[in-house]
Amino acid sequence: MGYQRQEPVIPPQRDLDDRETLVSEDEYKKKTCQSAALFNIVNSIIGSGIIDFSLVLLIKGGALSGTDTYQSLVNKTFGFPGYLLLSVLQFLYPFIAMISYNIIAGDTLSKVFQRIPGVDPENVFIGRHFIIGLSTVTFTLPLSLYRNIAKLGKVSLISTGLTTLILGIVMARAISLGPHIPKTEDAWVFAKPNAIQAVGVMSFAFICHHNSFLVYSSLEEPTVAKWSRLIHMSIVISVFICIFFATCGYLTFTGFTQGDLFENYCRNDDLVTFGRFCYGVTVILTYPMECFVTREVIANVFFGGNLSSVFHIVVTVMVITVATLVSLLIDCLGIVLELNGVLCATPLIFIIPSACYLKLSEEPRTHSDKIMSCVMLPIGAVVMVFGFVMAITNPQDCTHGQEMFYCFPDNFSLTNTSESHVPQTTQLSILNISIFQ
Numbered sequence: 425m426g427y428q429r430q431e432p433v434i435p436p437q438r439d440l441d442d443r444e445t446l447v448s449e450d451e452y453k454k455k456t457c458q459s460a461a462l463f464n465i466v467n468s469i470i471g472s473g474i475i476d477f478s479l480v481l482l483i484k485g486g487a488l489s490g491t492d493t494y495q496s497l498v499n500k501t502f503g504f505p506g507y508l509l510l511s512v513l514q515f516l517y518p519f520i521a522m523i524s525y526n527i528i529a530g531d532t533l534s535k536v537f538q539r540i541p542g543v544d545p546e547n548v549f550i551g552r553h554f555i556i557g558l559s560t561v562t563f564t565l566p567l568s569l570y571r572n573i574a575k576l577g578k579v580s581l582i583s584t585g586l587t588t589l590i591l592g593i594v595m596a597r598a599i600s601l602g603p604h605i606p607k608t609e610d611a612w613v614f615a616k617p618n619a620i621q622a623v624g625v626m627s628f629a630f631i632c633h634h635n636s637f638l639v640y641s642s643l644e645e646p647t648v649a650k651w652s653r654l655i656h657m658s659i660v661i662s663v664f665i666c667i668f669f670a671t672c673g674y675l676t677f678t679g680f681t682q683g684d685l686f687e688n689y690c691r692n693d694d695l696v697t698f699g700r701f702c703y704g705v706t707v708i709l710t711y712p713m714e715c716f717v718t719r720e721v722i723a724n725v726f727f728g729g730n731l732s733s734v735f736h737i738v739v740t741v742m743v744i745t746v747a748t749l750v751s752l753l754i755d756c757l758g759i760v761l762e763l764n765g766v767l768c769a770t771p772l773i774f775i776i777p778s779a780c781y782l783k784l785s786e787e788p789r790t791h792s793d794k795i796m797s798c799v800m801l802p803i804g805a806v807v808m809v810f811g812f813v814m815a816i817t818n819p820q821d822c823t824h825g826q827e828m829f830y831c832f833p834d835n836f837s838l839t840n841t842s843e844s845h846v847p848q849t850t851q852l853s854i855l856n857i858s859i860f861q
Contacts, residue, residue, distance in 0.1 A: 476659045477796055482636055482777045483651050484793070488784040493637045495724055501780045508725075510776060515721040517631070517768035518714035519747060524760050525707040525714070526751030530556040532686055533704040539697045553752050560748050563708050568715035568740050573635070574642045576712060583709040586702040591668055593699035597689065598672040605830055608679030631769045633777065635717050680828065683758030690831035718743050759819055766811030774804025 486492055489500040494514065499507035530552030537543060537550035548554055567579065610616075632639075640646050643654070673685045682688050686703060689696040719739050723731045731739060754760065778797035787794055 476655060478773050478777050478800065479633065479636055479655045479659075480648070480652050481781050481793065481797065482633055483640055483648055485777060485780040485784055486637065486640075487648055488781075492641060493724075494633065495721070497780055498776060501783050511721050511725050513768050513772055513776075515718055517764060517772060518635075518717040519743070520760060520764040520768065521714045522711055522718070522744070522747040523751045523754065524757060524764070525711045526556045526560070526748060527754060527757050527760070528684055528707045529559050529704045530751070531684060531755070531757075532700045532707075533559070535686075535691055536697055536701045536704065538691065539694070552755070556748060556751055559704075559708050560744060564711040564715070565741070565744055567709070567712040568719075568744060569737065570712070570716075571736065573638050573713075573716050576716075579709050579712070583706045586706045586709075587665060590699050590702050590706070591665055591672075593695055593702075594669060594672045594676075594685070597693075597696060598676045601689075602676040605677055605680070611678035631773050633772045635713060638716065638720070683756070683761055688828060691827065692831075715740065715743060759815065762811070762815040762819075766808050766815060770804050770808045770811065774800045774807070778804070 482494070482497075485501070486497050489497055491497045491500050495507055495510055498510040533555045534550055534552045537555070538545045540550075543550060567576070570576065640651055643650060669685070673688075674681055677685075677688045680688060686696070686700050689700075691697075719731070719736075722739050722743070723729055727735065778801040782794060782797050782801070785791075785794060789795075
């Protein structure tokens with residue numbers, strides 16, 4: 425239907441428009457180039473995105489309804505109750521993502537600074553709490569104070585480049601370290617009863633729907649066709665990186681793999697220490713993307729879409745302060761990713777875009793987009809309900825801040841012996857694991 429046309433989407437709902445907040449009127453006509461938008465999407469996907477079809481479907485829904493924000497799309501489709509529900513989800517997902525990024529930055533960079541010669545590992549200035557506070561004041565807060573999301577294009581490019589370096593390090597350690605780590609029982613079973621929990625985590629990892637309209641509006645002459653090409657390119661790059669990360673990480677550690685992969689590596693590994701540094705910088709540079717969205721939601725719900733310069737600063741500081749305080753109290757990443765994935769990311773990816781398109785589109789029921797929407801919606805509902813129940817009843821183990829058993833010299837020497845000693849190694853590993861639980 426109308427989504428096949430190539431005209432830019434015209435924004436009719438100024439009361440719900442977030443452009444005032446994120447792309448200033450003076451700079452709106454100065455669109456960012458397509459490459460900057462691509463890196464913003466890739467950075468959002470890697471740091472916090474997938475579902476190629478869902479992303480395109482979202483923009484098609486905007487074209488059908490004549491809206492240019494996720495909130496105004498849902499408001500046009502399901503009225504004010506739908507708008508409020510989406511606003512809650514759109515706030516919670518990036519807000520919890522900000523918390524998880526702080527946890528990652530604190531855990532990762534503290535181990536980096538502990539490797540500096542002559543530094544006391546117990547020094548408060550290299551602890552996770554101090555690092556979270558310092559990175560917030562010096563990096564994430566200043567970057568989050570920008571009003572135009574297009575200004576983060578170069579930051580996202582740096583983050584994507586560092587991610588490539590990290591991928592190389594993880595691949596190298598999969599080759600050199602993997603053979604020495606004992607494999608867990610049933611390590612190669614494809615799926616277990618709690619596999620649905622992984623869908624929640626992947627939903628968290630593979631979402632950028634909450635800021636898709638913002639990046640779409642930063643394109644020069646935005647159209648659905650141009651957006652589709654951009655999304656296909658971004659998804660291919662991101663999926664390639666994510667698959668390699670997941671494959672190399674699991675091949676190395678199998679069932680010992682932690683929610684934060686770098687928690688698996690030994691602290692005296694200098695190559696991984698460099699990787700940790702790159703990883704910490706990457707999540708710090710991704711953080712502002714999420715803060716932009718939380719501020720935009722608050723602006724739309726409470727300020728009619730417009731924030732003065734003073735309230736822009738006040739809201740940004742308040743959101744970041746609360747996220748920082750929460751991240752100082754939580755140190756286990758796995759449960760954060762699971763709950764955010766099943767409760768917030770899943771409806772934002774699977775349920776809401778499908779529901780909006782099904783209600784707005786006048787295409788026949790046999791149209792491919794409608795068939796896919798009818799498939800995605802119930803899948804999202806199942807993942808959301810069962811994922812939440814399993815996350816609560818069967819939480820992930822967390823060995824936060826503890827060295828893994830294979831990092832101790834006695835154990836590592838055993839894992840480096842001939843095949844005849846493998847049973848003994850496995851038996852010892854089970855003994856050591858019990859110590860850390």
